[in-house]
Amino acid sequence: MARKRHEDALATREQLLDAAERVFRRRGVGHTSLAEVADEAGVTRGAIYWHFKDKADLFQALVQRVEMPINAAMEEMSRASAADPLGAVRSLAVHALQGLAGCRRTQAVFDVVFLRCEYTEELAPVRARQLEDRKDCLRRCEAAFEQAIAKRQLPADTDARVAAQGLYAFVTGLMRTWVETPGRFDLGAVAPPLVDVFIAGLKTDPPRRAPAPRKPAAKRVRRPQAA
Amino acid sequence: MARKRHEDALATREQLLDAAERVFRRRGVGHTSLAEVADEAGVTRGAIYWHFKDKADLFQALVQRVEMPINAAMEEMSRASAADPLGAVRSLAVHALQGLAGCRRTQAVFDVVFLRCEYTEELAPVRARQLEDRKDCLRRCEAAFEQAIAKRQLPADTDARVAAQGLYAFVTGLMRTWVETPGRFDLGAVAPPLVDVFIAGLKTDPPRRAPAPRKPAAKRVRRPQAA
DNA sequence: TTACAAACATACATGACTGTATGTAAACTG
């Protein structure tokens, strides 16, 4: 094939990512040869090796295509959490779930990420990035919960960290179970009430911080509340 | 090597499963060759092909080794749910989480199941079994929640099915996030309070069954949403 | 004691898949 213009090359790149999405989903990342991806995209392996270093690089690019909107939503939460922290967290969780339910590409990528790939050494960079994203999300949620405590939206001795870990696990668990069997329930519909279950539970019976260890005759120290 | 007695052969089988657990965890199921498993077990591939049909069969046997305790716990819940359904569900969830936190073998298998394998065609039987287990768990939990409604432990219009799906997603989400980073938090310790958050939320603000539609054609508008 | 079959080990044929090296035609540059 002949040389193309720059924009055509970018289109080829997108086609490769689209093709990889489909093939990875069908056959799994590890079981997919780059030849299959090339076939699906209507090119040869040469094109893949031109645009990407190897399969891991291709996969990473694939994931990054859908990460942006979620990160934007997290920024939004951090901004909105000054006024109504609990509402901001709720909004983020619901938005993330409905974003998955409503976007085909996100569904495909999450399907691959959750079910069709092995996190071994060759995908270490992808995995490291995921864990970094998770850490960031947990940090933000924990901060929001701390603000919620300060604003008396949550009990004073709520363990914000554990609460954040719980919410994260809940949301990602819903994502995974839904991706496993998309037909079984309407994620977009159940997301708001289910997130509300967790929020309501936090209000009435949250995980409590371990009380300050009371040694005999040691004075009790109140931890300063973050503002 | 020579022939062994029956019990020696069973021991070899267990060694193979142990070895597979370790190698699968390090390298991923798809990236592992049976030669590697054989090496790890100190035998040759011949032994593997004697005891198992192929890699998928080996993997399936590996998973089945840890399924028993969980299934037993589910039976137990169904039994106990007559007297205190909500307590039985809570107990099952906590028990499952602490069972993971406390058992090395379970941790290894869940690690492989969640992170080191691709659910493609060759693992279809394993996957089908998992989905069957999940369905069974959901059925039992839903039934327990129904009983909880009958006993006024939950509001009358609680949607038991959605509640069960939520709890299942929550528990498996916790399992997965913990397996991803076992050092980050103490699963055994946070399990009870976090499960209680969900239960408490169900009591005060559960997902409600859709009220009987007064007008037949009240159509929901679905908005396509990016991420 | 023989005969069979269990429980593996060994050897082989086959078929990918990967990475790279090289070819090539068109687009771009000066």
Added chain:
DNA sequence: CAGTTTACATACAGTCATGTATGTTTGTAA
């Protein structure tokens, strides 16, 4: 308009995994 670079296609070498076929040794039953 000639040279250069881009954007691929093609060809090649080497490795590696799989499944099976076959060999080997030894419990065990008759």
